[in-house]
Amino acid sequence: MFQILDIKGSINFLRHAAPISILSAILVVGSLVSLATRGINWGLDFTGGTVVEMEFSKSVNLETLRSNLTEPLVAGAVVQNFGSSRDVLVRLQVREGVKSDDQVRVVMAKATELDPEVVQKRVEFVGPQVGKELAEQGGLAVLVALICILIYVSFRFEWRLAAGSVAALAHDVIVTLGVFSVLQLEFDLTVLAGLLTVVGYSLNDTIVVFDRIRENFLKMRKGTPEEVVNNSITQTMSRTIITTGTTLITVVALFLKGGTLIHGFATALLLGIVVGTYSSIYVASYLAIRLGINREHMMPVEVEKEGADQPSIMP
């Protein structure tokens, strides 16, 4: 049998944990700064407005179309290519006293002047009120997800591990959002779905490591917490690489072949899976160690003494 990682002993992952966690902290802070200053490029789903997607029979000059869209009804329209040079996307803002139907009509009329065979492929209109609600709901969803997970992991494992996993998840969400903010990628509903999937996936990874940590604490009676964690990460490394690999393969396939409508979704997943895999080691496990996880915490509940859930003074 051939093995991607053929390891006899265990790799000392945690040796680099301190410097790497500084890198994580920088990433998180950087993301937060970008989110605060540049903000997120919210898509139609959240801002409201109208989007018209059309396909021309030949490639068209966007500049010409743009300069034709100067009527007050459609002023400020954003015109861009979408997938190919023949596919064009026009974004229009909600304007007081203007019907989206009329805006669409003007845009299509101008497009038809350029190319009589232009086909209207998609029209989406979202009221600003709906968008706002959606953004609130989306944020709430991520929060609820994190809380549910905190409860589940606390219940199944131990609060230090739960805190570690939630910190790792928050880390993943913030960094992924940060990249969307820095690159000003459009954040629409599918990206939100992608983000929640990242939460699920990253947790998946963390749980696998934690499961091993719990098992090893009970098996390796003499190991220090660091040794146990290092051992657990090493033992699950093969699996982590393979599963991350196969998932990445399918997400890359989605990114390349899935079409422009789910590009945002695939991007969020790509980022999230990479960040999530790394954070399950350097954020989740490391934090649990720093919180003072040890063998006693992993003992079956029956023998748990009073105060066992308090941080231990002994390392």
Next chain:
Amino acid sequence: MLNKYPMWKNIMVVLVIAIGGFYALPNLFGEDHAVQVVATRGADVTATTQSDVSAALTAKGIGIKRSELENGQLLVRVANAEDQLTAKETIAELLGDKYTVALNLAPATPEWLESVGGSPMKLGLDLRGGVHFLMEVDMSEAIRKMEEAKIADFRSQLREERIRYAGVHRTVRGIEIKFRDAETLSQAERFLKSRGNDMVFSDISSGDNVVLLAVMSEAYLKQIKEEALLQNITTIRNRVNELGVAEPVVQRQGAERIIVELPGVQDTARAKEILGATASIEFHMVDEKADVAAAANGRVPAGSELYQRREGGPVVLKKEVMLTGDHITGAQPSFDEYSRPQVAIQLDAKGGEIFSNVTKDNIGKPMATLFIEYKDSGERNPDGSVKMRKIEEVISVATIQARLGRNFVITGLTHSESQNLALLLRAGALIAPVSIVEERTIGPSLGAENIENGLQAMIWGMVVVLAFMLVYYRAFGVIANLALCANLIMVVGVMSMIPGAVLTLPGIAGMVLTVGMAVDGNVLIYERIREELRAGRSVQQAIHEGYGNALSTIADANITTFLTALILFAVGTGAVKGFAVTLMIGIATSMFTAIVGTRAIVNALWGGKRVKKLSI
């Protein structure tokens, strides 16, 4: 003996996968071009209709693939798109306007499969094209209507009890009832409360102003909103049926919104006009005593209101509504003996009774038909909701000649107005105006493109993952790959089985992702087996331990992913919900195939035998 499944477990695995596969089957057959016939009010689709249609089509030389009569609707399948169009025209001509004839694509599932409940996955609008509307009900209008009804109630109740009041008015605070003295007020308050008016009364008198304020109770307000939403849904459903769209969706979303999905519709303007129009009619008595000229200058008598006639000129009508459009059960456009357009109206029993009483008491007096319509004004309120404009016009004033019953006619409309009014009245009036707050139109070509893209991504991802597993785990890789394929088939099968599940583009993404993540279970198990082998365990022991130890990890990991999918499903809308559904199903089926499915094969191949080396 280690690693032997009892027979029942093997049978169960085979059975579960076979059932999944069986229900996935209908997806292989594609779709037939079809024509769908639905009866609108006052007509029936019967076996006679079916044979008439068949005869007419055969006479035109159109071959019928299959013709089904189900749930009061007829579905005729034909060979191709060309036949479909001719067939539609032929049928529409044959049946007339009491039926809606629509083009449809019907799943070409063979009858034997259909008879056991087999049907293909339903495709979301993003995959087949169509319009999606999110509509918001104007609740303030619904409340206003109820308050006005309450005012009428108060007046008649107080009069009945001979309690003298000075006036009843609607204000921003609620309904204010004025009295001459405090004693009558408390008497009225006691009486009105005893009649269970669902209102909260409070004395807001100040000085000489003796006023009783009536405000709707919280529970009543909630009930009004709920009823307004439900009635609007029913009405919109009726209207959608009148539009002749195949397989439309009308659903509530939250407390004030309605989702409407019309697959295959491209003419959004017409759809909007019919769906959003809140035209209704009311019958009022003309206030004959009023001085029209004075009223036009602003001196309208109390209890009356000034309106404009459609053809021009003011008219004063009594505020009291004799009859509302709610009681109308049928309306057909036709022409009178002078070939002027008219609408023949039928009322329900209660409406007929009311109308009969009203007309009996008012023979020889003029009665007006008031046409009320709410239109999107194109403007928006500061909060982003659409401002509606209320248009009220008197379309006819006629002298009541005799006591009228449940059938009568309205005249004074143009031809197209009579057509539209009849359609809207048949479909019922919206209790409160609705506005479109979200609209998504997906062209059919984009839908097809989306399916194509999704399938491409799935095939590419799948091929690479299968190849990798095969190379890396050899014999066990083959088993994992079998599980993966079985898993995909089962996802499709379950999606087809669940009536509410809809496949969307993000749903396909969910399936692709499932392919990538489903191997996780197997990878965890196999890595565990390898570890045990390295640790020097015997082959049988290693398999046993590998599966056993990986189980709790797989369960924990999947339960948490399932939780996030569940949250996505709860808060998400449309496409995101579609993604969540496929993800949840994928997690459940992949756990089954990865743990139980592969174990069955492994046990069958190696269980209980002397094996020196495993191909893993």
